[in-house]
Amino acid sequence: MAEAPIRLDDYRRVVPGGTIDLLHRLADRVRGRSLLHVNSTRVGGGVAEMLQRYVPLFEELGVPVRWEVLAGNEMFFQVTKSFHNALQGTEQVFTDQMLRAYIETNEANARTLALDADVVIIHDPQPAALIEFHAKRGPWIWRCHIDVSHPQRRAWSFIRQYVVKYDGAIFSLPKFAQRLPVPQYLMYPSIDPLADKNRPLDPDEVNGVLERLAVPRDKPILLQVSRFDRFKDPVGVVNAYRIVKKYDDCRLVLAGGGAADDPEGAEVLAEVQEAARGDPDIHVLVLPPTAHYEINALQHAATIIIQKSTKEGFGLTVAEGMWKAKPVIGGFAGGITVQIIYGVTGYTVNSVEGCAFRIRHLLNNPELARRMGENAREYVRENFLITRDLAEHLALMTAQLR
Amino acid sequence: MRQAARPFEFTACLELREMLGRSAWDERELLTAIEDVPQESIFYHTHSSFLRSRYLAAPYPNDFATWAAIQVRDRVLGERLAAVDPFDYTELEALRAELITIIDDHLSDLQAVPRIVYGEPFHFMRSTIIEVPSGVTVRTLAEFREGLRRVDLSAIYYHFFEPRGRRDPAAPAEWLEDELGEDQLAAQVRRLNPYTRSLDGLRDRLLALCDERLGTPRRG
Numbered sequence: 001m002a003e004a005p006i007r008l009d010d011y012r013r014v015v016p017g018g019t020i021d022l023l024h025r026l027a028d029r030v031r032g033r034s035l036l037h038v039n040s041t042r043v044g045g046g047v048a049e050m051l052q053r054y055v056p057l058f059e060e061l062g063v064p065v066r067w068e069v070l071a072g073n074e075m076f077f078q079v080t081k082s083f084h085n086a087l088q089g090t091e092q093v094f095t096d097q098m099l100r101a102y103i104e105t106n107e108a109n110a111r112t113l114a115l116d117a118d119v120v121i122i123h124d125p126q127p128a129a130l131i132e133f134h135a136k137r138g139p140w141i142w143r144c145h146i147d148v149s150h151p152q153r154r155a156w157s158f159i160r161q162y163v164v165k166y167d168g169a170i171f172s173l174p175k176f177a178q179r180l181p182v183p184q185y186l187m188y189p190s191i192d193p194l195a196d197k198n199r200p201l202d203p204d205e206v207n208g209v210l211e212r213l214a215v216p217r218d219k220p221i222l223l224q225v226s227r228f229d230r231f232k233d234p235v236g237v238v239n240a241y242r243i244v245k246k247y248d249d250c251r252l253v254l255a256g257g258g259a260a261d262d263p264e265g266a267e268v269l270a271e272v273q274e275a276a277r278g279d280p281d282i283h284v285l286v287l288p289p290t291a292h293y294e295i296n297a298l299q300h301a302a303t304i305i306i307q308k309s310t311k312e313g314f315g316l317t318v319a320e321g322m323w324k325a326k327p328v329i330g331g332f333a334g335g336i337t338v339q340i341i342y343g344v345t346g347y348t349v350n351s352v353e354g355c356a357f358r359i360r361h362l363l364n365n366p367e368l369a370r371r372m373g374e375n376a377r378e379y380v381r382e383n384f385l386i387t388r389d390l391a392e393h394l395a396l397m398t399a400q401l402r
Numbered sequence: 403m404r405q406a407a408r409p410f411e412f413t414a415c416l417e418l419r420e421m422l423g424r425s426a427w428d429e430r431e432l433l434t435a436i437e438d439v440p441q442e443s444i445f446y447h448t449h450s451s452f453l454r455s456r457y458l459a460a461p462y463p464n465d466f467a468t469w470a471a472i473q474v475r476d477r478v479l480g481e482r483l484a485a486v487d488p489f490d491y492t493e494l495e496a497l498r499a500e501l502i503t504i505i506d507d508h509l510s511d512l513q514a515v516p517r518i519v520y521g522e523p524f525h526f527m528r529s530t531i532i533e534v535p536s537g538v539t540v541r542t543l544a545e546f547r548e549g550l551r552r553v554d555l556s557a558i559y560y561h562f563f564e565p566r567g568r569r570d571p572a573a574p575a576e577w578l579e580d581e582l583g584e585d586q587l588a589a590q591v592r593r594l595n596p597y598t599r600s601l602d603g604l605r606d607r608l609l610a611l612c613d614e615r616l617g618t619p620r621r622g
Contacts, residue, residue, distance in 0.1 A: 018536070018554030022414050025534045174525030177421035186419040186527065337522055342472055343461065350520050383454070395416045395532040 006053075006194050008060045014193045015387045023387065026394040027061035033401055034064040035393075036117035040080065040126035042069050046189075047123050047145055053192055057390055063397075068113045070127045076105040080126040086155030087125060087148050094154060103129055110134045119397050121170075128162045139167035139400040145189070147313045147334065149175050167400060172314050173335050185396060188338065189314050190389040191323060191380070197292035198323055201300050209297035215283050220250040220363055223302035225295055225321075228256045228269040228286075231311040233331065235268075236352045238275040238282065240308070243356035245281070248363045252276075255285040255298055299324040304362050304369065308355050309333045319384040322346070322376035327369045329358045339384065345376035403542045406581035410546060410574065412536040412553045415560040417453055417529040419446075426524040428517030429474065432466070433505040435526055441494045442528035448488040448497060450529060453559045455600050463597060464488065466501060466524075473521030479508050487597045531564060543582055546574075547612035555601040562604060563596055587615045 012020050035058060039047045051067050058065040072080075079098045086092040110133035118138040122128060124145055131140055142163050148156065148171070160178070163169055168183040177184050191198055210217055222241060226232040234254050241252040254272060257265075269286065276282035287294055299305060305321030305328045312334030319339055321328045328346035330336035340346045347358040362369040382388070422443060426432040436444070447465035462468040462484045471480025482504050491497035509515060536557050538549045550558070561574050579588040590611050596604050 016554070018414070018552070021537065022416070022534055022554050022556070025414070025537060026416065026532070029532075029534070171421065174421050174527065175425075175522065177423045177525065179423055184421045184423060186421050332520060332522075341461070391416055392418065395418045395530075398532050399418050399530055 005056065006192075008057055010194055011385075011387055014381070015385055016381055019387050019391070023061060023391055023394065026391060026398065027063055030118075030394060030397045030401060031062060032064075033118040033397065034066070035397065036066050036068060036115065036120045037123065038068045038070065038113065038115070038120065038127045038130065039123035040070045040072070040077075050189075051123075053195075053386060054390065054393075057386075058393075061390075061394075063394070066114070066117065068115070070105070070109050070113070070130075072105045072109075072126070073101075075101045077126075083125045083155055083159065084146060086152035087159065088146055089150040089152065091152055092155065094158070099158065103132075106130050107133045119400060121393075122166075125159050128159055131162055131165045140165075141168045141170060141185075141396065141400070142166045143170040143187075144176065145172060147173075147176060148178065149173075168396075170396075173338065187389065187392050188335070188384060189316055190384050190386045191316055191319050192386045193323060195292065197296050198320060199296065201297055206297045206300045209294050210301050213283070213285055213294065213298070215251065215253055215285075215298075215301070217301060219281075220248075220303035221253055221298075221301055222250055222304050222306055222359060223253045223255065223298055223321075224306040224308065225255045225298065225317050226307065226309070228265045228272060230264070230268055231309055231333075232256075233308045233310050234272045235275050236310075236355070237306055237308050238272065239352045240306075240355035240359060241282065243353065244359045244363070248360055250303070250359075250363065251281045251283065253283045253285060253298060253302070255287055255295060257287065257289050295320075296324075299326065302326055304329060304359055306355065306359075307331065307336060308349070309336060312336055315339065316384075319380050322373075322380045323384075325373040325377040327362055327372035327376060329355055329362075339379075341375075341379065345372055345379050403544060404582050406541045406577070408577075408581055409539045409541045410549075410577045410581070412538045412540075412549050412557045413560050414534045414536045414554045414557040415564065416532045416534060416556060417450060418532060419527055419529045422526040422528060424526045426526075428515045429470065429476065429479065429505060429509060430515045432469070432524055433502060433509065435524075436466070436498060436501050436505070439526050440528060441498070443526050444494050444498050444501070446528045447526075448486075449563055450531075450559075452563050452596060452601060453556065469521075469524045470516075473518050473524070474516050475519075475521070476516045479505065479516070482508060487595070489595055489597055531560075533560065543578075543584060543587075543612065543616060546578070546582075547609060547616065550605060550608050550612065555605065558601045558605050558608070562594070562608075563601075584615065587611060 037051055041048050055065055055067050079102045082092040106129035110130050115134045116137050120140045121143055123143050164181055166182055170185045170187050171177055172189055224237050273284055276284050299321050305326045307318050307330040309331040310333055314335035318328050318330050318336050330340050330348050332348045332350050340348050342348055349355045349358055424435055426435050451465050462471055467480045467483035470476045486500055488497055536553050538553050540546045540549045575588040575591045578584040
């Protein structure tokens with residue numbers, strides 16, 4: 001079902017009081033100054049999804065905004081995929097020909113794209129070299145959405161030669177910061193509270209989805225939503241559930257995307273299915289990537305949300321769970337540690353046993369779980385909603401245009 | 403009700419966070435970095451952490467204490483750093499010196515320097531505060547009370563936590579005194595210590611003080 005266009009005023013009922021007025025007043029400070037976003041795809045992927053939401057909201061705020069997309073051939077996108085993997089720490093091979101393809105594509109795009117604006121934000125490594133081939137009219141900022149905490153040295157050195165030419169860089173977590181001679185800003189990713197994945201659902205809608213997915217609501221539900229990936233430790237979650245189950249009756253739902261084009265994902269899924277075999281209270285759900293509504297309903301129905309990752313980028317599924325007013329038990333990894341305030345909005349854990357202990361603790365203290373869930377929702381309301389991200393972009397424009 | 407000749411305008415604010423690219427993996431590195439980092443970073447990790455605890459008072463009131471207790475799991479240092487009230491120090495250098503003394507003293511009693519094993523390193527940050535007029539302008543105590551209730555919580559931070567806002571000749575206590583003759587209420591406002599409260603908790607306390615003065619029962 002297509003989502004209706006969302007207006008800024010629609011957010012008033014969910015964001016902290018005064019936020020929308022604050023956005024308008026912030027926008028007044030950059031009135032008439034234009035903003036340009038450049039990335040490498042119009043559809044698919046988190047950045048494109050984010051820009052699809054941002055652009056109309058910036059327009060509504062009176063900030064002239066454009067969104068340009070880099071054009072490239074298959075070779076270019078293979079190279080940038082390798083950069084993506086290398087910057088996230090996977091060893092890759094880069095030939096001179098590959099580097100040339102990257103540079104030439106950026107040079108060609110710099111001639112064809114309309115890159116003049118008062119503030120330019122370039123997203124991720126693909127268009128990073130545009131700065132080499134276009135005379136800047138105002139500040140250019142590089143926004144890095146990926147985990148660059150342990151990049152392959154050669155790949156980072158190559159991208160770094162362009163990043164240092166920017167007026168600033170934005171990273172999603174403090175640990176992604178690099179040694180750079182330009183200001184490095186911190187902006188957390190955000191969730192959209194009005195999107196299908198996060199909007200409020202009534203009990204009938206939730207019941208309908210759970211019925212369709214054959215998940216009975218007769219006992220507390222533990223839920224982990226994630227790809228079937230070893231770093232998300234789904235087998236560890238099954239093991240934690242088995243420890244809990246000896247004492248407290250509950251169901252476990254592991255919901256994740258399909259694994260058809262991901263051989264390792266298929267392997268992990270098979271391991272999880274094997275681990276779950278013979279227990280009717282474990283539900284392994286393979287959902288399509290568009291199953292936002294179903295994920296939303298599962299999160300609404302859950303008693304406790306788990307994200308037991310051992311390695312994680314930001315892990316926005318934590319904020320999504322917290323937004324449904326649920327306590328979250330998360331692995332001590334990546335951005336999970338900035339989303340969970342230990343003992344206030346949930347718990348971070350370092351082991352299967354720790355995860356089991358905290359599940360039992362919350363199942364047996366429903367009042368505490370309820371209070372933590374409420375705290376979690378308020379914490380997300382203040383820190384991880386799209387309106388905060390918009391405000392920070394406007395603040396960045398204000399600071400850069402001073 | 404007395405009308406102010408000069409209205410009071412609430413100013414909201416937003417924090418643009420900047421990473422310094424410097425980290426500490428143990429308490430000795432934390433100490434060394436606290437000695438070196440710019441003042442704005444000390445401010446960020448002590449005062450402006452309140453801006454990030456709008457509704458929830460965090461378990462430890464500054465980032466250094468939180469890191470020692472939660473990430474290093476050194477509860478003793480966490481407790482000692484938590485006891486530092488940044489509002490006791492008019493100069494950031496004095497606050498920095500106090501933090502250094504506490505950590506140095508703590509380390510001198512230990513055989514080994516506590517470090518993170520499973521936790522995250524401490525990342526030093528600073529921020530730029532962007533001021534934003536809230537559009538809420540008031541002339542009477544009743545309007546001031548209503549303004550306090552309505553404004554974004556960042557305005558409470560700006561006027562009661564942020565040194566620029568607190569030292570401003572147009573700060574709320576000065577305005578209450580000079581423009582409305584509310585000397586007693588101004589004194590009560592000056593005595594408020596935001597140290598153990600969230601911003602929302604501080605707003606509640608301010609509203610209660612206004613209500614007492616206005617002689618009205620507590621409203622929402």
